[in-house]
Amino acid sequence: MQKHINYFDVPYRNVNTNEEVSNFFIPNLALSYGTAFKTLVDKYQNYNPKIITITDSKEGLLRLIQSHYFTLADLALYLDVNDQDPKAINLYNNYARGLLEAIEKYESIYGPLLLVNHESNVWTWRRSWPWERGNN
Numbered sequence: 617m618q619k620h621i622n623y624f625d626v627p628y629r630n631v632n633t634n635e636e637v638s639n640f641f642i643p644n645l646a647l648s649y650g651t652a653f654k655t656l657v658d659k660y661q662n663y664n665p666k667i668i669t670i671t672d673s674k675e676g677l678l679r680l681i682q683s684h685y686f687t688l689a690d691l692a693l694y695l696d697v698n699d700q701d702p703k704a705i706n707l708y709n710n711y712a713r714g715l716l717e718a719i720e721k722y723e724s725i726y727g728p729l730l731l732v733n734h735e736s737n738v739w740t741w742r743r744s745w746p747w748e749r750g751n752n
Contacts, residue, residue, distance in 0.1 A: 640707065673725075677721060681715065685715060
C-alpha cells in the first residue's frame with residue numbers, strides 16, 4: 617500500500633534558485649493549472665496554462681470568485697484526508713473569507729450573483745436585456 621503524501625509538508629524548491637518556496641498555488645494559478653498543489657504539476661514540466669486576460673472589473677471579480685471557489689474545493693478534498701492539518705485549515709479559512717468578500721463586492725456593484733443571495737420585496741434580477749444595453 618502506498619503511503620499517503622501530505623502535500624503541505626513536501627518542501628518545494630524553485631528550480632532556478634533552489635530556495636524553498638510555497639508549494640501551494642495562489643487561487644488564480646490554481647484554477648489555471650487545475651490543482652492548488654505545485655507538487656502535482658511537477659511531472660508536467662512543459663505544461664504552460666493559458667493565461668486569461670481580464671478586460672474589465674466585472675470579469676475580474678468573477679474570475680476572483682471562480683478561482684477562490686476552485687481553490688476551496690481543492691483544499692476541501694485535501695482536508696477530507698488531512699483534517700488535522702493546521703496550515704491547510706488556516707489557508708482554507710483565509711480563502712473562504714476572500715471568497716465571501718469578493719462575492720459581497722461583486723453584488724454591491726453588479727447585483728445578486730446567486731438566487732439565494734437576494735431578499736427583497738422588489739424583483740431586481742432583470743435590469744435590461746443584453747440587446748437593450750448596446751455594446752456593453
